[in-house]
Amino acid sequence: MTSNKASEDSYILGRSQTQSTFSETSSIGDTKQLVTDEKQDQEQSSIPMTSINMINSIVGSGVIGIPYALKQSGFLFGTFLLILVAVITDYSILLLVQGGKLSNTDTYQDVVLVAFGRPGFYLLTVLQFLYPFIAMISYQVIIGDTITKCFLRVGGDYLEGTVLVNRHFCIFLTTLVVTLPLSLYRDVAKLSKWAFLAMVLIVFIIVCICIRIPDFSDVRATADAWSLFDYNFAQSIGIMTFAYMCHHNTFLIHQSLENPTEKRFQIVTHFSFLFSLLIMLLIGVLGYVTFTGYTQGDLLENYCRTDDLMNVARLCFAITIMLTYPLECFVVRHVFENAFFAVTEKAPMWRHLTVTISVAAATVLISMTTDCLGIVLTFNGVVVACPLAFIIPPLCVMKLRQEPVLSKENIFPILVATFGILASVIGVIVAVYNLTKGIECSHGNEMFYCLTASRINGSMLASNTTL
Numbered sequence: 001m002t003s004n005k006a007s008e009d010s011y012i013l014g015r016s017q018t019q020s021t022f023s024e025t026s027s028i029g030d031t032k033q034l035v036t037d038e039k040q041d042q043e044q045s046s047i048p049m050t051s052i053n054m055i056n057s058i059v060g061s062g063v064i065g066i067p068y069a070l071k072q073s074g075f076l077f078g079t080f081l082l083i084l085v086a087v088i089t090d091y092s093i094l095l096l097v098q099g100g101k102l103s104n105t106d107t108y109q110d111v112v113l114v115a116f117g118r119p120g121f122y123l124l125t126v127l128q129f130l131y132p133f134i135a136m137i138s139y140q141v142i143i144g145d146t147i148t149k150c151f152l153r154v155g156g157d158y159l160e161g162t163v164l165v166n167r168h169f170c171i172f173l174t175t176l177v178v179t180l181p182l183s184l185y186r187d188v189a190k191l192s193k194w195a196f197l198a199m200v201l202i203v204f205i206i207v208c209i210c211i212r213i214p215d216f217s218d219v220r221a222t223a224d225a226w227s228l229f230d231y232n233f234a235q236s237i238g239i240m241t242f243a244y245m246c247h248h249n250t251f252l253i254h255q256s257l258e259n260p261t262e263k264r265f266q267i268v269t270h271f272s273f274l275f276s277l278l279i280m281l282l283i284g285v286l287g288y289v290t291f292t293g294y295t296q297g298d299l300l301e302n303y304c305r306t307d308d309l310m311n312v313a314r315l316c317f318a319i320t321i322m323l324t325y326p327l328e329c330f331v332v333r334h335v336f337e338n339a340f341f342a343v344t345e346k347a348p349m350w351r352h353l354t355v356t357i358s359v360a361a362a363t364v365l366i367s368m369t370t371d372c373l374g375i376v377l378t379f380n381g382v383v384v385a386c387p388l389a390f391i392i393p394p395l396c397v398m399k400l401r402q403e404p405v406l407s408k409e410n411i412f413p414i415l416v417a418t419f420g421i422l423a424s425v426i427g428v429i430v431a432v433y434n435l436t437k438g439i440e441c442s443h444g445n446e447m448f449y450c451l452t453a454s455r456i457n458g459s460m461l462a463s464n465t466t467l
Contacts, residue, residue: 044258047268054246054253054272056199059279061135061142061321062243063202064299065377066280067287069243071295072374073236074229075288081233082280085240088416089389090273095413096250096393097265102400106251115396122339124392127384128248129335132328133363134380135242139179139321139328140367141376144171145298146314146321153311168368178322180360183329184353186346198320205300206283208313212303213290219449222293232434234427238381239374241423243280244273245385247393248331294447297374304450332359375431382427390420 045053070078100106103114109128113121144167152165163169224230246253254260257268287299296302300317303310333355337347347355370376394413403409 045256046258047264047271050253050257050268051272051275053256054249054268055275056196057246057249057253058244058272058276059199059202060243060324061139061317062239062245062377063280063283064142064205064317065239065297065373066243066284067291067295067299068297068374069236069239070284070288071293072230072239073233074227075225076227077229077233078236078288079281079285081236082240082284083277085237086244086273086277086280088419089241089244090269091412092389092393092416093247093250093269093273094266095397095416096247097254099393099396099400100251100254102397106255108247108251111396111400112392115399120392124388125335125339127388127392129332129339131245131248131380131384131388132331133359134376134384136325136328136332136359136363137367138373138376138380139325140171140175140363141371141373142298142321143174143318144168144367144371145301145373146318147174149305150311150315150318152305153308167371171364171367174318174322175360175364179325179329180357182322182326183356183360185326186352198323201316201320202279204316205313206279206286208309209283209286209290209299212307212310213286216290216449218452219291219294225292232430234382234423234430235374235378237423238379238383238386238427239377240280240381241385241389242377242381244276245389247388294449297372297377301373302447305446306450329356329359378427378431382424382431386420386424386427390423391417 066082069082072078073081096108096111099111099115103111105111105114109121109124112124116123147170148165148167151170152159155162155164159165253268254265257265283299287302288295291299291302294302300310300314303313305311333352336355336359341347341351346352394417398405398410398413401407401409405414
């Protein structure tokens with residue numbers, strides 16, 4: 001989607017000696033330093049394998065909020081936005097790599113450091129801290145939603161009203177037993193190898209959603225189910241941006257590609273986003289068509305507690321979240337360490353434990369204040385993900401080119417940056433407006449259609465048949 005000009009090539013050569021020092025002095029690296037063994041050379045991958053790695057980086061927990069994003073913006077306009085955000089994010093990834101070539105650097109932080117100096121670097125550091133931190137909060141919200149229903153289904157009436165089906169206790173318990181111990185590892189390279197399993201589980205969840213569509217044909221569509229447009233569209237963009245976000249892995253993926261020419265990396269990026277878009281459209285459209293205006297921020301919340309197939313899907317999703325949480329915690333801890341203790345050696349054990357436990361405790365406490373996944377995804381999308389994906393990369397490229405702002409080469413970067421700024425500003429305004437109106441979600445409550453006699457009797461019959 002972009003091409004390097006001859007003038008840019010000579011510009012790189014002319015600035016290479018002065019700018020290469022930034023890569024050596026910067027204390028923060030991208031995921032290359034976070035989840036790889038520094039003692040080993042990075043293996044090179046073919047175009048198909050590199051594409052799989054990028055798809056793994058894109059397709060994650062954010063997909064479960066896509067049906068809600070379609071609801072927020074209107075089904076038809078939301079579908080258009082889902083495609084548009086994919087195209088713009090694809091282009092911004094290529095812009096980021098182009099910024100690396102212009103600055104002769106190979107990390108997001110160093111690109112910003114060369115373009116905007118220390119102020120830009122510190123701003124990026126704050127955003128890169130907030131993005132995984134808020135993602136961790138969303139994971140805790142999801143765990144609270146899913147594990148409680150799994151426990152309740154297994155224990156039945158025996159666990160009804162006990163602490164085991166209390167959302168706050170489940171979040172605390174899973175953190176204490178699973179996610180915190182995994183997060184205490186200094187090297188999470190082995191955890192990153194579970195990415196393929198996570199993707200398989202996501203595919204399984206999609207299959208479960210497809211299987212359950214006919215079972216909810218009796219749920220009548222809401223009056224505004226097929227509306228063209230809704231004023232919450234900016235919040236939808238935030239959720240979609242969160243779902244597509246993979247900029248923190250861009251340079252790692254680029255460096256893993258065999259012969260990483262511009263054309264070869266474009267093939268990887270275009271194919272990866274096309275495949276990811278198809279997955280997003282599939283789960284978004286199927287999920288929304290099933291529940292229309294009743295769609296929740298966490299789609300799995302729409303399914304009945306007595307639905308054993310979807311309870312298995314909930315458990316699978318909870319497992320993927322628990323495996324992803326330590327990776328995000330590692331990024332947060334790494335950014336924090338380099339911001340306040342810019343040293344190359346490992347942190348002493350007492351500080352490592354203090355930072356990790358403090359971060360995990362903060363996510364637990366904040367996640368207990370809300371059960372609305374849509375609000376968390378929206379906030380992370382419009383406040384953090386949009387600047388990281390749409391505003392900073394094009395501004396860096398325009399600054400590094402040292403050409404007139406309104407030059408022909410800067411037309412598309414200006415459009416992308418404008419899109420990101422408008423999405424962030426409008427998204428924040430609409431979110432504040434909705435909060436002042438007291439708009440809430442109904443997570444944790446059984447949906448009304450699950451309480452009908454036919455569905456309850458059908459569930460009891462299925463349970464008796466299984467027994």
